Amino acid sequence: MSDARQFLKLDAPFRMMRGVLAQVEIAYETWGELSAAGDNAVLLFTGLSPSAHAASSPGDPSTGWWEDMVGPDKPIDTNRYFVVCVNSLGSCFGSTGPASIDPRTGEPYRLGFPTLCLEDIANAGHAVIESMGIARLHSVVGASMGGMTALAFAMLHPGAAEGVLLISSAARSLPFSIAVRSLQREIVRSDPAWSSGNYPPEEPPTVGMRLARKLGMISYRSSAEWTVRFGRERATDEPDRGAFGIDFEVESYLEAHAVRFIGTFDANCYLYLSRAMDLFDVCDHGGSLEAGLARVQAERALIIGVETDFLFPLAQQRELAEGLKATVPDLDFRVLPSIQGHDSFLVDMDRFRPAVASFF
């Protein structure tokens, strides 16, 4: 398997919001070329589960998680922009996280990893662009958790990005989304195989991860989409269903997605990233929403929300747009009627391509 990842190793102690790591490695990928003036860089933060592989490249021709969006002549046009996507600190695709070896013990950090905050992920991303000598980004971009991280970046490093693009994101998590994610984490922790976080890497809590992923899928899409897509269609290719097996096509769909997910994502990393989303709150930066958002020193911002998103509902993007209006001179707020809920930015490319292109 080819690999386009690069790694930034920070040997100095890395200060987190609630702890310190003796050393940190951050995996990232890049596309395009940094201009001589160094003014065409775009930093992309990801949602909870993706790696830094946003798009294919000569070094890794496999399809990236935002393949339609990043590349030559695509909305984030790598003929014009130098795009950097970081794997989040705390994740498990090359960046230091709970599954990484703690140099003090020679064992994985597991629950010994400090409490993770989105601010830490943002700071790790900042270290990457700093190491490249980039003083000011063309823009910082993120969707979902990545949007919250991009916002944290813009608050913590005022002026480090000329533009901010936040998609299906929020200034802080609502109690509803906290409840959903808290339950997902409890489901993982209730799997006996989790063993208080001490599962051997080759025997992860697959049952808990499968169930948590199904709850994730339920919250990422929309009821309207599934009504159109599945209705009450019965599952056809399920062999022995047993007393409480799969009856309906929508159940088959969830099963297929969940099975694909497990094995790719470390359970402890998932727990840390999930909780980091709950903990994030713009109000922690200055005492109020207004004060927090006032720290963003960008020239331009685009906020995109989706009507059918019930995990990060439209009111949250409206709140961001209205709050940023006070400080960002050129602010655009777009509402998309996509039917795929929170996940729309990954699937409804016909609507998202032009919306993102308008910013670039």
Place this chain on the structure above:
Amino acid sequence: MSDARQFLKLDAPFRMMRGVLAQVEIAYETWGELSAAGDNAVLLFTGLSPSAHAASSPGDPSTGWWEDMVGPDKPIDTNRYFVVCVNSLGSCFGSTGPASIDPRTGEPYRLGFPTLCLEDIANAGHAVIESMGIARLHSVVGASMGGMTALAFAMLHPGAAEGVLLISSAARSLPFSIAVRSLQREIVRSDPAWSSGNYPPEEPPTVGMRLARKLGMISYRSSAEWTVRFGRERATDEPDRGAFGIDFEVESYLEAHAVRFIGTFDANCYLYLSRAMDLFDVCDHGGSLEAGLARVQAERALIIGVETDFLFPLAQQRELAEGLKATVPDLDFRVLPSIQGHDSFLVDMDRFRPAVASFF
């Protein structure tokens, strides 16, 4: 503990939609007096989890699950009406269900219980009123699963109810609600203590039931309610939270509710009733929605829906109201702006009392 339950024992084999039971016992409670003309009886079907104890009475003074709605001078006025509430067939509060002893084996039915359908619950309710010599009810009433059951009753026994009151209900489950319930069932089945349904009654799968109940609570309320009620308030009285314990008040709330639920409800009964909701479809009665609803021979109907209900969204009550318009001469459809989602009929009594009273 006092008990106002009465029991109807049916010794003849009880034909279910997908099986037969050699004998069936149905628990029910009554309030008020049947008139000499026998024309003032109201049959009440429950949601998934309640018992037949809808309201207090001299025989059982404890608070019932619809205490504000049923009683003297209340919206369903027991000075005027003879109210019968049945514990659903398949449940565990006195009616025969998976936790009951199978007379053939002397052991609980467990997964040997036939597949349960809401039509079976409706027919068991019909047997109760038949045993009382009631030929025609003033009305059949139900909310949530109880509304689907009341609808099944009205289709299977045309003319047996002059009026139909369906609250936060539907003609069939949407794939979104199927997904939520399917995941709840899988969570229970994934608890090793479930033991393929063969857990000893004193060692039930409490972890799975607790988690499934939390998912239930998430789907029964609304995001808007929790935003107002909890916001991002931190939990205060949680002792040792551990690495992934409770941070937020909304998590405490879910925990308290879930803990109250476990121990009261049998896991296998829960699985059967939950799946019965998924399987129910008006279209099974005549081949289409129109044909199914056309079987309802009632004079009056009231359909109530709640704007913030995302488990049984308003479009489903509108579908019922529009479908029944063709056959029910006096049809009323009310939309309530309650903030408590699907559970509003249990908590937003200020709005629900007058709405239900308008029907009686």
